[in-house]
Amino acid sequence: MRLRRGLALAAGIAVVVLLLVALAAAVLMQPRQLARIALGSVGDALGLDIAFEGEARYRLRGTPLLEVHDVAARAPGGGEPLLRARRVLVSLPWSTLRDRGAPLVLERIELDAPVLELARLQAWLAGRPPGAGRLPTLSDGIGVRDGRLLGDGWALAGLDLDVASFAEGQPVAAGARGILELAAPLRVDFDLRLAATRPANGAGVSARGKVQIHGAGWRLPAFVAASGPLRFDDGVLRVAPLKLGMSAEYRGDGEPLRFTLGAHGPLRLRDGIWTLVPAAIALRGKDLIPDVDAHGRFAFGDALLLGLDGAMPAWPATWPALPAPLGTSTSPLAATLVYAGARDASDPVGLHLRRDGAQAVAGLRIADVLTWMDAAATGSPLPPLHARASAPRIEIAGAVLEGVEVELEPGDAP
Known part of the structure; x- marks a missing residue:
């Protein structure tokens, strides 16, 4: 009798356990x-x-x-x-x-x-x-x-x-495509291959591939390669140093303008502001775009800030010729460029050129100069800018002028 009651109790407990397990599984499998x-x-x-x-x-x-x-x-x-x-x-x-x-x-x-x-x-x-x-x-x-x-x-x-x-601890490889939206109408389309030595602070990272920068009435297709060690500490993202190379072609209404650009320096992102300070820049152009080597600073946030000091090894042959002795000098042209304004670079740029005691201080808008470059073969031989130039001595048509000062306004023609 006791054995029967024991078996009945065990069977009852087993049934209850099975019911609980079934109920738990039903709940779990929702x-x-x-x-x-x-x-x-x-x-x-x-x-x-x-x-x-x-x-x-x-x-x-x-x-x-x-x-x-x-x-x-x-x-x-x-x-x-x-x-x-x-x-x-x-x-x-x-x-x-x-x-x-x-x-x-x-x-x-x-x-x-x-x-x-x-x-x-x-x-x-x-x-x-x-x-x-x-x-x-x-x-x-x-x-x-x-x-x-x-x-x-x-x-x-x-x-x-x-x-x-x-x-x-393992290398990472990825493909990334999309659009970088900046200040309208400025945007960057990209199709890149990304790589990292490992997913960790201090890892080496790289990006290679195609980008295309779009502006108002122009575009800049390019192939880029960038690399450097990536760190994130105390709310600051760093790639220090960043090594950037770009082969690009400006396309507006006229003939394409080809150039290559290199940049080197510590890239930082802090509180929504990108900076490259100090920055080393090397520009190698063709036709209307000059060769330039410069050092300075770059910042991009609510505004765009750019300050560069450098030199042009030679005056481009496709630019309006300089009078002698400036045009025959082999001295490099010292150049300073300053910009502080809208993120699409639509505000005036300050430019200061110096060679052999002569100098020119100019204010220009990049969009206007690019339009002038597009039409340089058929338009005005002088770029659209405000400029003030001085030289201790120049020679024009056999005449020698000393203590020369010249002012140029957009639309002026010789």
């Missing part, structure tokens, strides 16, 4: 519940609160696959999201779901229409603890479609990003 568990694992590893408001789907056969919509990621403590996405797909092994305290190992992440706030991202990164094991491993990489990165006064739009694989 898409939204599974999504919370999976995103919780990712969020715990990254130090983020990740939530979603839209639909959730999953696939458990093979490697679990989770798809959620209307996702937002915040730094702990709430506040505005640093990342929003219309759709997120996460492929992650069972081990990641079972052990949320282990290093985060995923197969792949895909994001559709993500919007990333750079200032909030920088604040989150600045608060991350030091040490290894903070980055996820993604064996099949990352895919981003139609993303946006919002900076202070600029944005990356239509961003497509493909990362083949991602693991701490």
